[in-house]
Every structure is written in C-alpha cells, then in structure tokens.
Amino acid sequence: MPEKSLREAYSDALVTTVNTLRDDHDEEEIGAAIPSYDNVRSIIQRVRTEVRQPSPTTRQEIHLENQWTRTLTGATFLLFDDGDEDRILGFSTNDLMISLCNASTIFKDGTFRVVPKLFTQLYTLHGYYRGQMIPFACFLLPEKTEETYVRMFNLIRNHAISLGRTFNPRAFQLDFEVATLKALEQTFPTADLKGCFFHFSQCHWRKVQALGLVVHYREPEIRRFIRSATALALVPLDRIDDAWLEINSESPSSEHAAYEKLEAFISYIIQTWLENDSVFRRHLWNHYRNFGARTTNHVEGWHQALNRIVKKRHLNIFEMISHLQKQEEKFRLDMMRLRMGQPPRPITKKHRILNARLINFVQEFETGEKSLLEYVHGVAYNIQ
Structure with missing residues (x-):
C-alpha cells in the first residue's frame, strides 16, 4: 500500500474525529478543538528535524534557523x-x-x-x-x-x-x-x-566530607559545632568575631578522635570565610536580617x-x-x-515555618532574651 501524504493523513484523521464527536458536540466546539493543518504540519516538521538532524561535532558546525x-x-x-x-x-x-x-x-x-x-x-x-x-x-x-x-x-x-x-x-x-x-x-x-546561603552551607558540608568528618557528624557536639559555623551567616556582621570565639570555645578537646580533622575544618573556616583577605568577604555571605530570599x-x-x-x-x-x-x-x-491578577505560587509551609522561627530568634537576640551563643545554637538547630 502506498504511503499517504501528510495532507491525506490529516484529512482522514479529521473525518474520523468529526464523525466520532458529532453526536455529542456541535460543529463550533469540534472546530475549536481540532488543530489546523498548518499547526499539525509545523509540529511534525519539528519532530522530524529533531530526530533526523545530524548532531554537529563542533560549536562552529551548529547551524540554527527557522523553528530553532x-x-x-x-x-x-x-x-x-x-x-x-x-x-x-x-x-x-x-x-x-x-x-x-x-x-x-x-x-x-x-x-x-x-x-x-x-x-x-x-x-x-x-x-x-x-x-x-x-x-x-x-x-x-x-x-x-x-x-x-x-x-x-x-x-x-x-x-x-x-x-x-x-x-x-x-x-x-x-x-x-x-x-x-x-x-x-x-x-x-x-x-x-x-552568596546563596544554601551554597554557603554546601561548601561547609563538602569540606566535612573531604576531611572524613561525616562519621563523626552523628555525634551531637560535632554536629552542633559544624552547624554553628554555618550559622555565622545569620549573625550580625559586627558580632561575627565574637560568635566565632564562642563557637570555638565549644570545639571538642584534643582527646577527641576527630580533633585533627576538626582543626583542619577550623582552619578552612578561617582562611576561606573569616580572614580579611579571604576571597569570599563577610558581607558576601552574611544574611543577618534577610528574611527574604537567602x-x-x-x-x-x-x-x-x-x-x-x-x-x-x-x-x-x-x-x-x-x-x-x-x-x-x-x-x-x-x-x-x-x-490577570492571579496570585503567585505560595512558598512552602516548611519555609514559612523556618522563616518565622528565624524572625523570632532575631527579635529575642536583639531584645536580650537570648545571648549571642544561644542565638547561634537556635539558628544552628534549625538549618540543614
């Protein structure tokens, strides 16, 4: 049997569709629902091109025109x-x-x-x-x-x-x-x-992985110490040094099995994020009082x-x-x-709750209800 042309196939499909829908729909509804021949042809040409077009082997060979x-x-x-x-x-x-x-x-x-x-x-x-x-x-x-x-x-x-x-x-x-x-x-x-707060925390986590600290992260004091270092991003700029000193005072002693790895992590935090000549200066990663998109x-x-x-x-x-x-x-x-006036998609319940907690922590810290270290611990507990 000879192959049908695209026009013939479209006409046959059109007749079949109209006959099928005629009993339940009027002609105006059917006409509005059926794509035109030109639209169908455009879609088929696009698919054919996508499938048959040889992939270029260099950027210079890329030739884009028409629908592309x-x-x-x-x-x-x-x-x-x-x-x-x-x-x-x-x-x-x-x-x-x-x-x-x-x-x-x-x-x-x-x-x-x-x-x-x-x-x-x-x-x-x-x-x-x-x-x-x-x-x-x-x-x-x-x-x-x-x-x-x-x-x-x-x-x-x-x-x-x-x-x-x-x-x-x-x-x-x-x-x-x-x-x-x-x-x-x-x-x-x-x-x-x-800098994105999520990427800031990811940088810390990748360092934890690289240093072999993941197995120790299950220990509450190690987990709190590492998370507290990440929480520095949500501390006032002029209190970061104070916060870091207090966080460091809680670091495990030299008897801990992970002491040398933690010392390497501390050096990483200081050299990468805290020193005056660090590539990533403090104002870049600090998000204190940023209750919008962090x-x-x-x-x-x-x-x-x-x-x-x-x-x-x-x-x-x-x-x-x-x-x-x-x-x-x-x-x-x-x-x-x-x-047209429809509302944007709402933020997730999880992020609404987290933001509300952070706002509350900031208020309690600024009114003196929480000390600096208590504030850091509260933030550290809530960030992932």
Missing part, C-alpha cells in the same frame, strides 16, 4: 549567538529581556547534566515577576571562566540598550564560584553581591525539574532548544496569569 530560533508562538528566541570556537548561544525573548531589566535582584545558577557535550553548562538568569520567580534568559556557555561570564553579561547589556532599556541590577545572588564573582565585580561594580534554591529547583523532565544526559542541541522552548511557553503563560 523562535518560540513555539513564533517570537524571536535565539537572541544571542556570539563567537566561533568559544561560541555562546542565548535564548530569551524581548519581553523576557525587558522583565530581566526591570528585576531589582537577579538569581543565577548553572546546570551540567542535560547540556549538549559541545557546551560546558546551561546558565540561567532568574528574577521575580509580580511575586513569582521566572527564568528570564538561558545561555549555553563554552567555559566556566571569568572572560566567558563577562562576555555574557555584556551581550545582555548591549541587547538591553537596543530595546531602550538598561541592564544594571541592584543586586545579584550567586553561588560561590570565583569566576562568576570576579565577572560580576568587574561588570557591575556598584551591585550588591550576595538562597537560589528556586533556581536550582528549576534545573532539577528540567533534569527530571529530560530524563537523559547531554541532549543534542536540537533537543535542548526544544525543551527550552517548552519552558518559555510554560512561564509565558504563568506571566500572563499573574498579569
């Missing part, structure tokens, strides 16, 4: 295509770029699992839109270097100018990657840079959700763009919903 440069609704999506061997691809829309420029604080993070092998990471910039966190721009970056990040930020700045806007956020919240920090300091010298967990949550949806490592470039297009569609509808 646009959103699912036809808006320009590939806003940035810069470089040759060090090529950067950036996906956003002009509307999203305007919202990015309007955001006072930018949250950023990178992910690696799903990224095409020709690139190092998928780097995203998020911000609040009417109370909800939205991914405004996604970049496929060739390297994790200061130079690459500076290029990316300058691309955004120049595009903002072309839209009659300025990209100069009041603040950035970031992980503790030195290259990102230096790029932001160079490109946005007046911006308030804040972490980039929502950004990491977006990356984790993308990883769950994709279910494979290292997509090809066309699969990657296809998933980004679907994400743009989802959040475009979210933004439309917010503009």
Whole structure:
C-alpha cells in the first residue's frame, strides 16, 4: 500500500474525529478543538528535524534557523549567538529581556547534566515577576571562566540598550564560584553581591566530607559545632568575631578522635570565610536580617525539574532548544496569569515555618532574651 501524504493523513484523521464527536458536540466546539493543518504540519516538521538532524561535532558546525530560533508562538528566541570556537548561544525573548531589566535582584545558577557535550553548562538568569520567580534568559556557555561570564553579561547589556532599556541590577545572588564573582565585580561594580546561603552551607558540608568528618557528624557536639559555623551567616556582621570565639570555645578537646580533622575544618573556616583577605568577604555571605530570599534554591529547583523532565544526559542541541522552548511557553503563560491578577505560587509551609522561627530568634537576640551563643545554637538547630 502506498504511503499517504501528510495532507491525506490529516484529512482522514479529521473525518474520523468529526464523525466520532458529532453526536455529542456541535460543529463550533469540534472546530475549536481540532488543530489546523498548518499547526499539525509545523509540529511534525519539528519532530522530524529533531530526530533526523545530524548532531554537529563542533560549536562552529551548529547551524540554527527557522523553528530553532523562535518560540513555539513564533517570537524571536535565539537572541544571542556570539563567537566561533568559544561560541555562546542565548535564548530569551524581548519581553523576557525587558522583565530581566526591570528585576531589582537577579538569581543565577548553572546546570551540567542535560547540556549538549559541545557546551560546558546551561546558565540561567532568574528574577521575580509580580511575586513569582521566572527564568528570564538561558545561555549555553563554552567555559566556566571569568572572560566567558563577562562576555555574557555584556551581550545582555548591549541587547538591553537596543530595546531602550538598561541592564544594571541592584543586586545579584550567586553561588560561590570565583569566576562568576570576579565577572560580576568587574561588570557591575556598584551591585550588591550576595552568596546563596544554601551554597554557603554546601561548601561547609563538602569540606566535612573531604576531611572524613561525616562519621563523626552523628555525634551531637560535632554536629552542633559544624552547624554553628554555618550559622555565622545569620549573625550580625559586627558580632561575627565574637560568635566565632564562642563557637570555638565549644570545639571538642584534643582527646577527641576527630580533633585533627576538626582543626583542619577550623582552619578552612578561617582562611576561606573569616580572614580579611579571604576571597569570599563577610558581607558576601552574611544574611543577618534577610528574611527574604537567602538562597537560589528556586533556581536550582528549576534545573532539577528540567533534569527530571529530560530524563537523559547531554541532549543534542536540537533537543535542548526544544525543551527550552517548552519552558518559555510554560512561564509565558504563568506571566500572563499573574498579569490577570492571579496570585503567585505560595512558598512552602516548611519555609514559612523556618522563616518565622528565624524572625523570632532575631527579635529575642536583639531584645536580650537570648545571648549571642544561644542565638547561634537556635539558628544552628534549625538549618540543614
């Protein structure tokens, strides 16, 4: 039997669908529910291209046109295509770029699992839109270097100018990657840079693992000591030294089996976070009285959700763009919903309770109901 053309297959399916629905629905309802031939053809062409398109072997070989440069609704999506061997691809829309420029604080993070092998990471910039966190721009970056990040930020700045806007956020919240920090300091010298509290605690935990302290972490005094060091991020800047002295006074004695490992952990805390010439200066990681967003967990949550949806490592470039297009569609509808007056998604009950406890601890500390060490212990008990 000869294969049917796409037009013939569509016509046959249309007749079958109409005949099936005719008894229970009027023609107007049926017509509204059935996609047009042009829409069906576009979807099939997209799938065919995604399946059949040979994957490029170098960044220079990547050739994007037509549907790979646009959103699912036809808006320009590939806003940035810069470089040759060090090529950067950036996906956003002009509307999203305007919202990015309007955001006072930018949250950023990178992910690696799903990224095409020709690139190092998928780097995203998020911000609040009417109370909800939205991914405004996604970049496929060739390297994790200061130079690459500076290029990316300058691309955004120049595009903002072309839209009659300025990209100069009041603040950035970031992980503790030195290259990102230096790029932001160079490109946005007046911006308030804040390290993510979750990444701060993760840095401590990775050091605990590296030093072989995990087995001792089960002991209450060891666990409290390590968590108290992390709680320094929620101590007033001018009381950090006092708090550290009190925390140190509770460190296990030299008779403890983990003494040498704990001494190495203490040296790490001092050299990395507390000394005047530390790379990560205190104001970068201090979140005292910050009852808003202390972490980039929502950004990491977006990356984790993308990883769950994709279910494979290292997509090809066309699969990657296809998933980004679907994400743009989802959040475009979210933004439309917010503009229509619907409320943003609420924060989780767990985070509401934690925030309420931290606010209460701060009030008790500032009124003298809790000593400095009692305050640190209270915070340490509640952080993970």
